[in-house]
Amino acid sequence: MSNAVEHRKPSGESQTVSATRQHLSPNQRAWRRFRKSKPAVLSAIFLLALLALVLAWPLISQSKPDATSDAQFHPPSAQNWFGTDVHGRDLLTRTFYGARISLIVGAVGAMVSLLIGVTWGAVAGYVGGRADNAMMRGVDILYALPSIIFVIVLKSAFEKDLKTWLAQHFSISTANYASMVFLFIGLGAVSWLTMSRIVRGQVLSLRSRNFVEASKALGASHARILLKHILPNIYGIIIVYLTLTVPAIILYESFLSYLGLGVQPPQASWGSLIAEGAQQINSVRIYWWLIVFPGGMLASTLLALNFLGDGLRDAFDPRSEAR
Amino acid sequence: MIPVLLIVSFIGFVLIHSMPGGPFDSERKPASAEIERNLKAKFHLDEPLWKQYLRYLGVAGGSSGLVNGDLGPSLKYRNHTVNDIIRQCLPVSMALGAMSFCFAMFTGIPLGCYMALRRGEWGDHLGGFIAMLSFCIPNIVIAPLLILWVAVKWHLLPVALWGSPSQMILPTIVLGLYFSGRIARLMREGLSTTLHSEFVTTARAKGASESAILWKHAFRLAILPVVSYSGPLLADLLTGSFVVENIFQIPGIGVFFINSIFNRDHTMTVGLVLVYAALLLILNMLVDLSYSLLDRRVRYE
Numbered sequence: 001m002s003n004a005v006e007h008r009k010p011s012g013e014s015q016t017v018s019a020t021r022q023h024l025s026p027n028q029r030a031w032r033r034f035r036k037s038k039p040a041v042l043s044a045i046f047l048l049a050l051l052a053l054v055l056a057w058p059l060i061s062q063s064k065p066d067a068t069s070d071a072q073f074h075p076p077s078a079q080n081w082f083g084t085d086v087h088g089r090d091l092l093t094r095t096f097y098g099a100r101i102s103l104i105v106g107a108v109g110a111m112v113s114l115l116i117g118v119t120w121g122a123v124a125g126y127v128g129g130r131a132d133n134a135m136m137r138g139v140d141i142l143y144a145l146p147s148i149i150f151v152i153v154l155k156s157a158f159e160k161d162l163k164t165w166l167a168q169h170f171s172i173s174t175a176n177y178a179s180m181v182f183l184f185i186g187l188g189a190v191s192w193l194t195m196s197r198i199v200r201g202q203v204l205s206l207r208s209r210n211f212v213e214a215s216k217a218l219g220a221s222h223a224r225i226l227l228k229h230i231l232p233n234i235y236g237i238i239i240v241y242l243t244l245t246v247p248a249i250i251l252y253e254s255f256l257s258y259l260g261l262g263v264q265p266p267q268a269s270w271g272s273l274i275a276e277g278a279q280q281i282n283s284v285r286i287y288w289w290l291i292v293f294p295g296g297m298l299a300s301t302l303l304a305l306n307f308l309g310d311g312l313r314d315a316f317d318p319r320s321e322a323r
Numbered sequence: 324m325i326p327v328l329l330i331v332s333f334i335g336f337v338l339i340h341s342m343p344g345g346p347f348d349s350e351r352k353p354a355s356a357e358i359e360r361n362l363k364a365k366f367h368l369d370e371p372l373w374k375q376y377l378r379y380l381g382v383a384g385g386s387s388g389l390v391n392g393d394l395g396p397s398l399k400y401r402n403h404t405v406n407d408i409i410r411q412c413l414p415v416s417m418a419l420g421a422m423s424f425c426f427a428m429f430t431g432i433p434l435g436c437y438m439a440l441r442r443g444e445w446g447d448h449l450g451g452f453i454a455m456l457s458f459c460i461p462n463i464v465i466a467p468l469l470i471l472w473v474a475v476k477w478h479l480l481p482v483a484l485w486g487s488p489s490q491m492i493l494p495t496i497v498l499g500l501y502f503s504g505r506i507a508r509l510m511r512e513g514l515s516t517t518l519h520s521e522f523v524t525t526a527r528a529k530g531a532s533e534s535a536i537l538w539k540h541a542f543r544l545a546i547l548p549v550v551s552y553s554g555p556l557l558a559d560l561l562t563g564s565f566v567v568e569n570i571f572q573i574p575g576i577g578v579f580f581i582n583s584i585f586n587r588d589h590t591m592t593v594g595l596v597l598v599y600a601a602l603l604l605i606l607n608m609l610v611d612l613s614y615s616l617l618d619r620r621v622r623y624e
Binding site: 140141143144145146148149150152153156247251254255258259261271274275277278281282286288291292295296298299302303306307 | 327330331334335338339341342455456458459460461462463464466467468470471475476565566569570580581584592596599600603604
C-alpha cells in the first residue's frame with residue numbers, strides 16, 4: 001500500500017531531496033521515506049494517542065474496573081458508553097484497564113523475543129560454520145513444535161513456586177502479577193524464531209564486507225565488531241520485525257486468554273474480555289457490546305501496528321516482499 | 324525427518340514430564356496411596372525418566388512403542404489408545420483445515436491478482452485494506468459475532484458442532500478468513516514483481532495478449548510466494564485451529580491437545596505434538612517439490 005504511494009513519485013522526491021541526499025545515512029533516508037507513508041504515520045499517531053489515553057485513564061475516570069453494580073447487562077448508554085457486563089461492571093473502564101495488559105504483553109513479549117532472536121541470530125551468523133549450522137537446525141526443530149506447549153509448560157512449571165515465594169516475601173498482589181510476567185516471558189520466548197533467521201541472514205552477508213574486515217585488521221574485538229559495525233547496519237530490519245512481532249504477540253495472548261490459559265480473573269485483557277462476552281451468547285438476548293467493544297479495540301490496535309510495520313518495512317527495506 | 328521427529332519427541336517428553344502434577348491427580352478421592360501407586364506402576368510412571376522415554380520409543384521394556392508407530396495408551400481415556408483418538412479426531416481437523424485452505428485460496432488469490440493489476444490505484448489500496456482487516460480482526464472476535472447474528476438472531480446456520488454441511492460453513496469461513504488476507508498480499512507482491520520482470524516485457528514485445536501473458540507466463544511464477552507459504556499455512560490449519568475448534572465445539576485434535584496438557588495426559592500430548600511435527604515436515608517437503616514443478620529454474624540435487 002504505502003509501497004505503491006512511494007512508487008508513484010520517485011522523481012519528485014529525488015529532485016527535492018537530491019541536494020541533501022548525499023549527506024544522509026541510509027537510516028536517515030529510511031526515516032524520510034517513512035514519513036511520506038500516510039497510513040503508517042496515521043497509525044503511529046493513533047497508537048501514541050491510545051497509549052497516552054490508556055496510561056492517563058486512572059486520572060480521567062474515577063471508576064474502578066472491578067467495581068460491581070446492579071446494572072447487569074446494560075446496553076451502551078450515556079452513563080456506560082460501552083455498556084456493562086454480567087456483574088454490572090463498566091465495560092469502558094474494563095476495556096481500558098485490559099488495554100494495559102494487552103499492550104504490556106505486546107511490548108514485553110516483543111522485547112524478550114528481540115533479545116533472544118537478535119543474540120541467537122547474530123551469534124550464529126557471526127561465528128558461522130558448524131556452530132551456525134547447529135544453531136539454525138535448533139531453530140528448525142523449534143519451528144516444528146507447537147509453541148503453545150512451551151508457554152503452558154513454562155507457566156505451570158514455575159508459576160506456583162514463584163507465586164508462593166513472592167507471597168511470602170512481598171505481598172499477594174505482587175504474586176498475582178507474577179503469573180502475568182510468566183505469560184509475557186513465555187510469549188516472547190516462543191516468538192523469536194523468525195527474528196533470529198532474519199538477523200542471521202543479514203549478519204552473514206555483512207560479515208564478509210570490507211569495513212568489517214578493516215575493523216578486524218585494526219584489532220577490534222568480536223564484541224566491538226558486532227555492536228559497533230554490524231548491529232547499526234541491521235537495526236532498520238530489526239525495528240521492522242519488532243513492530244510486526246508486537247501484534248503477533250498481542251494476538252497470541254488474546255487467544256490464550258480466550259482459551260483460559262492466559263490472564264486470570266479478576267485481571268482482564270482484551271482476549272479474556274472477549275471470552276467473557278462469548279460466554280454470554282444465548283438465544284434469548286444478544287449482548288453484542290460485550291464482544292464488539294473490546295474486539296474493536298483489539299482489532300484497531302492490531303491494524304495500526306500492522307500498518308506501522310508495513311510502512312517501516314517499505315522505508316527500511318524497499319525491496320522486500322510482504323510476508 | 325526421522326531424527327527431527329526423534330528430537331521433537333524427546334523435547335516434548337521432557338517438557339511434559341517437567342510439569343508439576345501427574346495424570347492421576349484428579350482421580351476420584353479418596354484414592355488410597357496404594358491405588359495411585361499401582362496405577363503409576365501400571366503405566367510405568369514410577370521409573371526414571373530416561374527409562375520411561377526408552378519404553379515410549381519401544382526400544383526397551385518389551386512392549387511396542389514409537390518405532391512401531393504405537394503412541395501408547397492414553398492416561399486419561401484409559402480404554403483408548405492415543406492412536407485410536409488421533410484416528411478419530413484427525414480427520415475432523417483435516418476436513419476443517421482443507422476446507423478453510425480452499426476458502427482462503429479462492430478468496431485470497433483473486434483479490435491479490437486484482438490488487439496487482441490495479442497497482443497504485445484506489446482499488447489496490449482498498450483491497451490492501453480489506454486484506455489487512457481480514458487478519459487483524461481475530462477469530463475470537465469474528466466468530467462470536469457471526470454466531471450471534473447469523474446463527475442466533477437470523478437462524479440461518481447452526482450455532483456449533485460438526486457433522487452436517489451447514490455446520491461446516493461458519494468455522495470454515497472464520498478459520499479461512501484469517502489466512503485469505505495473507506494470501507492476497509503474497510499474491511499481490513508475487514504478481515506485481517513478476518509483471519515487472521524482463522520475460523514479461525519480452526512476451527509483450529512479441530505481441531502476446533495481456534491475458535496470455537498473465538495466465539500463461541506470469542501466473543506460474545507469481546504464485547510461488549503463495550506456494551511456499553502454504554506449507555506452514557496448511558499445517559497451521561490442519562492442527563492449529565485450537566481456537567476455532569474451541570469456539571464451535573468441534574471434536575478435532577486441537578481440543579484434545581489443550582485438554583491433554585491440562586489433564587497431564589503425557590502420552591496424548593507427546594503423540595499430538597509428533598503428529599503436528601510430522602505433518603509440518605511432510606507438507607514442507609511437498610511444498611519444495613511443487614516449487615520445482617512450477618519454477619524449472621529451481622532444481623534439487
